[in-house]
Amino acid sequence: MSRLIVVSNRVASITEGKSSAGGLVVGVLDALREMGGIWLGWNGEIETEPVQLPITHSDKNIDFVTVALTQREYDQYYRGFSNGVLWPTFHYRIDLSRYIRRDYTGYRAVNRRFAQLLTSSVKSDDIIWVHDYHLIPFGQACRGLGIKNKIGFFLHIPFPSPSVLRTIPSHRELVESMCAYDLVGFQTQGDVQAFIDYATRYLDATLNGNTLKMGERSIKVGAYPIGIQPDQIKELSKESRYSKPLDALKEGLQHRKLIVSVDRLDYSKGLVERFDAFECLLEGSPQHRGKVTLVQIAPPSRQDVQGYRQIRRQLESTAGRINGKWTELSWTPIRYMNRSYERTLLMSFFRVSQVGLVTPLRDGMNLVAKEYVASQPANDPGVLVLSEFAGAAAEMQQGALMVNPYDVQGMADGLDRALNMPLEERKQRYEHMMGVLKKNNLSVWRDRFLNDLSP
Numbered sequence: 001m002s003r004l005i006v007v008s009n010r011v012a013s014i015t016e017g018k019s020s021a022g023g024l025v026v027g028v029l030d031a032l033r034e035m036g037g038i039w040l041g042w043n044g045e046i047e048t049e050p051v052q053l054p055i056t057h058s059d060k061n062i063d064f065v066t067v068a069l070t071q072r073e074y075d076q077y078y079r080g081f082s083n084g085v086l087w088p089t090f091h092y093r094i095d096l097s098r099y100i101r102r103d104y105t106g107y108r109a110v111n112r113r114f115a116q117l118l119t120s121s122v123k124s125d126d127i128i129w130v131h132d133y134h135l136i137p138f139g140q141a142c143r144g145l146g147i148k149n150k151i152g153f154f155l156h157i158p159f160p161s162p163s164v165l166r167t168i169p170s171h172r173e174l175v176e177s178m179c180a181y182d183l184v185g186f187q188t189q190g191d192v193q194a195f196i197d198y199a200t201r202y203l204d205a206t207l208n209g210n211t212l213k214m215g216e217r218s219i220k221v222g223a224y225p226i227g228i229q230p231d232q233i234k235e236l237s238k239e240s241r242y243s244k245p246l247d248a249l250k251e252g253l254q255h256r257k258l259i260v261s262v263d264r265l266d267y268s269k270g271l272v273e274r275f276d277a278f279e280c281l282l283e284g285s286p287q288h289r290g291k292v293t294l295v296q297i298a299p300p301s302r303q304d305v306q307g308y309r310q311i312r313r314q315l316e317s318t319a320g321r322i323n324g325k326w327t328e329l330s331w332t333p334i335r336y337m338n339r340s341y342e343r344t345l346l347m348s349f350f351r352v353s354q355v356g357l358v359t360p361l362r363d364g365m366n367l368v369a370k371e372y373v374a375s376q377p378a379n380d381p382g383v384l385v386l387s388e389f390a391g392a393a394a395e396m397q398q399g400a401l402m403v404n405p406y407d408v409q410g411m412a413d414g415l416d417r418a419l420n421m422p423l424e425e426r427k428q429r430y431e432h433m434m435g436v437l438k439k440n441n442l443s444v445w446r447d448r449f450l451n452d453l454s455p
């Protein structure tokens, strides 16, 4: 049987307990355990001297091969090009993209460096699975080193329409490099279509079924919506039911209704618009004043990238303004927390809430939307209010209340409807979404991708 080689920007530490690790990590680790293999990537450290040798440690049948980045590699590959150009552009925020040619050069160089790390350990029938936007040219770098194995690439974030993509000066080289893969997977059919549009229009590729032909090369493309492990999440959501933090949350609520939101603090997640929508609800529907609380958990991320500091300040001032205006002696409308919580606790917060509010301006998938639903009690489920621009919308639109995150009034109306939704309708919507989550779970995602890569 073939071994699996997983390549991603960050390699999860094996000390991460199963309950604290996110779904994706668990899914990839399970596949690696089953097939045996290697997980390769950055260890999260920055070294002052270029380090030549990777650090390898093994756990059962998995070798973890990790390297530190130099400060310059970090600045150019990670902070500069990946998070300063690709992330904003692929989320349609070209206003936040800062293209610097040497960052792009550094990005390619780190991709080559990672590929070189593989050359000594790759065996001829290994299957290579590359993850996400940090590593778009990794496959091409492998081909340049003579690696002929099956290599698949999965993009976790949206693939933008060609007119947006073309704002990145090196767009052509970037997408051409994706054609070194045997399979390129996206979260939604919309992303697949955007990729095909670009390849057929600007790279003279032709499409035959689900295969793009470009000169000598054939690339399979497809939508592989990432899933979760709904049964495990349900269990997690019950685990913390007698914990102190959950008690504290309930005590603070004093039987008020709870709307809960959880996102990395990122400008793509639509947090400001969401706070505005909550205020709009208070303004337009006085019956909710003093009766409902929005808990927003937003652990900071990428604080050394410009756009992230900006959104943090903007959110602080928006939350401060709204709370300043509406807070009463016994009620604070928005509880805004810049910190992370244990996974089990998050799921228990979901479970005791009446509404899960997930309103990104753009999102590849959004696993929080799926985790929210899986955490609900079947006999009294909360309502998911979901942005039509989350990848999850493609699968969940029949069960969730769909909103446009650019329409503040529309989101307020959605919240009002969710807070007043009768039990029967909530149950129907929940059952529908649970059906989808069980059918497209995390192992289905992984197995479909790996089977298509190496039938």
Ligand code: GDG
Binding pocket: 020, 022, 023, 024, 156, 157, 226, 262, 263, 264, 297, 299, 339, 340, 341, 342, 343, 346, 363, 364, 365, 366, 367, 368, 369, 371, 391
């Ligand atoms: C990218 C794409 C795509 C959040 N806060 C805490 C915490 N989380 C967990 C959530 C969830 C995960 O982090 C976030 O996943 P998302 O999918 O919502 O968003 P991104 O981080 O932007 O992920 C996205 C995903 O890749 C997978 O393909 O869906 O579109 O952008 O699992 O629960 N976990 C803990 N504490 C927190 O405070 N423990």
